[in-house]
Amino acid sequence: MTTFVFAGLTTGSIFAIAAMGLVLTYKTSGVFNFAHGALASVSAFLFYFLHVQQGLPWPVAAALCVLGAGPALALVLEWLARHMQSRPLPVKVLGTIGLLLAIQGAIDLIYQPGIQRSVPQFLPVEPISILGTPVAGYRVIIVALALTAAVALTLLLRFARIGAEMRAVVEDPELLDTFGTGPARVRRVAWLLGSCGAAVSGVLLVPLLPLDSTTFTLLIVTTFGAAAFGAFTNLPLVYAGGLVIGVGQALLQKEFLNATSLAGGLAPALPFLVLFLLLLLAPRLRTPGDGRLVARAAAGSWTPPWTVRAGGLAALFAVLLLAPFFAGAQITAWTQLVAYTILFLSLGLLVRLSGQVSLCHVSFMAIGAAAFAHGMSDLHLPWLPALAFAGLVAAPVGALLAVPAIRFSGLHLALATFGFGMLLQQMFYGQPYMFGPLGFGLTMPRPEVGPLAGDTGYFYVVLAFAVLAALVVVVVERGRLGRLLRAMNDSPAGLIASGASINVTKVLVFCLSASMAAVAGALAGSAVGYVGPESYQPIVSLQLFALTMIAVGGLPWYAVVAAAGQVLIPAYVSGAATVTSALTLVFGLVALHAAIQPAPPSLPAAVRRLLDRLAAPAPRRPPEPPEQEGPGDPAEAPAAGGRGLSLGVRGLTVRFGGLVAVDGVSLSVPPGRITGLIGPNGAGKTTVFNACSGYVRPATGSVVLGGRRVDRLGTAARARRGLGRTFQRVELFDTLSVRENVALGREGRHAGRNPVTHMVVPRAQRAEIDRRTRAALDLCGLTGIADRRVATLSTGQRRLVELARCVAGGFELLLLDEPSSGLDRAETESFGDILTTVVRQGGLGILLIEHDFALINRLCDHVYVLDFGKLIFEGTAREAGASAAVRDAYLGQDPDQVLT
Numbered sequence: 001m002t003t004f005v006f007a008g009l010t011t012g013s014i015f016a017i018a019a020m021g022l023v024l025t026y027k028t029s030g031v032f033n034f035a036h037g038a039l040a041s042v043s044a045f046l047f048y049f050l051h052v053q054q055g056l057p058w059p060v061a062a063a064l065c066v067l068g069a070g071p072a073l074a075l076v077l078e079w080l081a082r083h084m085q086s087r088p089l090p091v092k093v094l095g096t097i098g099l100l101l102a103i104q105g106a107i108d109l110i111y112q113p114g115i116q117r118s119v120p121q122f123l124p125v126e127p128i129s130i131l132g133t134p135v136a137g138y139r140v141i142i143v144a145l146a147l148t149a150a151v152a153l154t155l156l157l158r159f160a161r162i163g164a165e166m167r168a169v170v171e172d173p174e175l176l177d178t179f180g181t182g183p184a185r186v187r188r189v190a191w192l193l194g195s196c197g198a199a200v201s202g203v204l205l206v207p208l209l210p211l212d213s214t215t216f217t218l219l220i221v222t223t224f225g226a227a228a229f230g231a232f233t234n235l236p237l238v239y240a241g242g243l244v245i246g247v248g249q250a251l252l253q254k255e256f257l258n259a260t261s262l263a264g265g266l267a268p269a270l271p272f273l274v275l276f277l278l279l280l281l282a283p284r285l286r287t288p289g290d291g292r293l294v295a296r297a298a299a300g301s302w303t304p305p306w307t308v309r310a311g312g313l314a315a316l317f318a319v320l321l322l323a324p325f326f327a328g329a330q331i332t333a334w335t336q337l338v339a340y341t342i343l344f345l346s347l348g349l350l351v352r353l354s355g356q357v358s359l360c361h362v363s364f365m366a367i368g369a370a371a372f373a374h375g376m377s378d379l380h381l382p383w384l385p386a387l388a389f390a391g392l393v394a395a396p397v398g399a400l401l402a403v404p405a406i407r408f409s410g411l412h413l414a415l416a417t418f419g420f421g422m423l424l425q426q427m428f429y430g431q432p433y434m435f436g437p438l439g440f441g442l443t444m445p446r447p448e449v450g451p452l453a454g455d456t457g458y459f460y461v462v463l464a465f466a467v468l469a470a471l472v473v474v475v476v477e478r479g480r481l482g483r484l485l486r487a488m489n490d491s492p493a494g495l496i497a498s499g500a501s502i503n504v505t506k507v508l509v510f511c512l513s514a515s516m517a518a519v520a521g522a523l524a525g526s527a528v529g530y531v532g533p534e535s536y537q538p539i540v541s542l543q544l545f546a547l548t549m550i551a552v553g554g555l556p557w558y559a560v561v562a563a564a565g566q567v568l569i570p571a572y573v574s575g576a577a578t579v580t581s582a583l584t585l586v587f588g589l590v591a592l593h594a595a596i597q598p599a600p601p602s603l604p605a606a607v608r609r610l611l612d613r614l615a616a617p618a619p620r621r622p623p624e625p626p627e628q629e630g631p632g633d634p635a636e637a638p639a640a641g642g643r644g645l646s647l648g649v650r651g652l653t654v655r656f657g658g659l660v661a662v663d664g665v666s667l668s669v670p671p672g673r674i675t676g677l678i679g680p681n682g683a684g685k686t687t688v689f690n691a692c693s694g695y696v697r698p699a700t701g702s703v704v705l706g707g708r709r710v711d712r713l714g715t716a717a718r719a720r721r722g723l724g725r726t727f728q729r730v731e732l733f734d735t736l737s738v739r740e741n742v743a744l745g746r747e748g749r750h751a752g753r754n755p756v757t758h759m760v761v762p763r764a765q766r767a768e769i770d771r772r773t774r775a776a777l778d779l780c781g782l783t784g785i786a787d788r789r790v791a792t793l794s795t796g797q798r799r800l801v802e803l804a805r806c807v808a809g810g811f812e813l814l815l816l817d818e819p820s821s822g823l824d825r826a827e828t829e830s831f832g833d834i835l836t837t838v839v840r841q842g843g844l845g846i847l848l849i850e851h852d853f854a855l856i857n858r859l860c861d862h863v864y865v866l867d868f869g870k871l872i873f874e875g876t877a878r879e880a881g882a883s884a885a886v887r888d889a890y891l892g893q894d895p896d897q898v899l900t
């Protein structure tokens, strides 16, 4: 037992050293380094080269690894991180995945995988007695080293100037800059410490493991679990996490040494289990809005003319139809290309369309292949039902993965999905219900019927499925679900405010994507006839994600391009093992290059111009005039909501930690009137809105809408009850047109939380949405720009689109947060007219936050004034302007200017 504990403490200490470096660089640079394990791999192979192959004494070799390779790698990473600094999170993930693949490819080129290499233990092995148990000397040294590193780093961060600067660079880099300390220098020091830590762990691990680049790269991924233990922040806890995982693994290994059940996989799976469960359960790790993971299409990005698209599609289809005639011996690769096209279509639904992420898509393929094979052999299903069975089995697994997607976005979602893939491999791949007894593998049958028999017949079967999958994706994209997914990607807050439950949207897209990937897995497996655990290495998921991100072209082109990169090119250029490694290296470099480019990858400008010229010279519509349009004729516009609801807030208190942002506020908003909510900056106005609409949870108080308490309902449910809102920072769906944005106000309410209404739109409902959309566009003077993308609009126009979305939504009470901010005088006047019309026609109530007191004076019958979270005044706007208490609250902001 004690022996196992010490063995666990040894590996745990090495994990801890690596994990502390990972967290340090992540916190200071914002870049989570997926290549951290690859750094350790470089150091391990360099040590092997210097010490074993060149015969250098181990202290010299170790010093060269830690003090030579470590800083060199730090320079590369610092350069990479600097170039990705202001890029969206997905690009940062892509960059470090690119680096990981490039390093692995380069190492494999030099040291061919599959050959046994090992390094003897270079530290003293003579036992030292600890608590009466003999413990090998090197174990004691490693544990002491990690403990020293943890204490030194903690002290450095707490007490040294550089530590304070590192903490400051996380809080406010600009401020740090003004104090004369360049954030770049601070980050460089962090990268230096982090990379040297990875290098140390590589040197320490190399005598404990057979030397292999993949094993090393993935083993250090274990540090992700330790990092999660410390909430990616707290170094002492990260250190403790490393030890817990190390010791836990050693004890589980002892306990279940020869177990063939699930428990047998517990030891290797422990880090990923810890990572997955911590991400899922620990409240501290909940970081909604820690960054949209996936980049949106650039606003106004180029779309080829339809003639070029149609011609290109016909040409692509013709090439695929003719493939069996020229593919020769490569027919299997072509079949795999088509099957992988389905896979990339499924991943694109998540990554490109809806801003979600999956770093475990290869696992869905594995599940699909296994379910299909067992469906045929054990359940005796015919071929087609077995394929459907594969898709069905994967759907609930996709739904399970939607749980982390519901809880958080961004990096933690990426890590949770990656952890899930690793977990599946470590615990389940060896089970008989996955790849047969002892994981020996499965035979994948084909539909050997008439003309479908043989390689050529099977190619056409898979092609038919790919066409079907492309059609499904097109229908989804063009339908309500597609609009909801794009809206969710652009602005989850805006979509929830329309009444759509985005949890349902996420579950649906994960289920659909998982099912399609499973079918792709079954089809691709049958192309080769046999699959085993080695066919679905989790690291491949990183490659699939990177390919989906960088593949150029729209639907279905990107999927074919990515599939060609994944299976077709390797099939044609493979032969020597070095070619595969070279391909991995090239692929990593391409991903790196894409990550540091200022714009998302797209066709070169010259090609775009050529395609535009080749297209039929259809007269292009002149660009719309950017000017703001005036409101339409109110007589034309039907009533917005039909009836109004009152809003009552009683004793509302909202706390953020120790700060009381709203303190016992009560107010009433009657229907058919505009009520003002004013106060100086930071008074708590927006927080009142957020509490009313469910974005923050109040400590005390009630919110009553139309006589019914709504404070226990979620945000979308309150919207469905009739509570609409706009946002201080406009929340629009930038990749959609003005018309689609406005329509989503109503469509979101109809979609609600029902999966069926997320996908199916009855004809009568479509007509009603169109009617309301037209009316709202007209009322807000947006008809002339209805087909423009909102990303191209001015601030004034964007504010009007947000209002029109509320009007089309038919809400009975509106919360409008500083709607005139960013508008000029004429636009504000016009905006006021529209609000008056909306209230007059719909009879709905409005609670208006405004800093423009002239507008408040003109529109509001009654105003409430907040200061430091407390209600300090209520009455007419005129009375508020005269109130000494209100004028005092605005002190420092020239009350005469503000309140007149």
Ligand SMILES: Nc1ncnc2c1ncn2[C@@H]1O[C@H](COP(=O)(O)OP(=O)(O)OP(=O)(O)O)[C@@H](O)[C@H]1O
Binding pocket: 656, 659, 661, 679, 680, 681, 682, 683, 684, 685, 686, 687, 688, 728
């Ligand atoms: N999520 C949050 N976490 C911590 N503090 C917050 C949060 N949201 C708001 N606050 C704090 O609560 C207080 C009230 O903020 P709020 O945005 O409601 O004020 P406001 O009256 O709307 O100000 P402004 O007119 O500048 O928008 C401020 O001190 C703000 O810093």
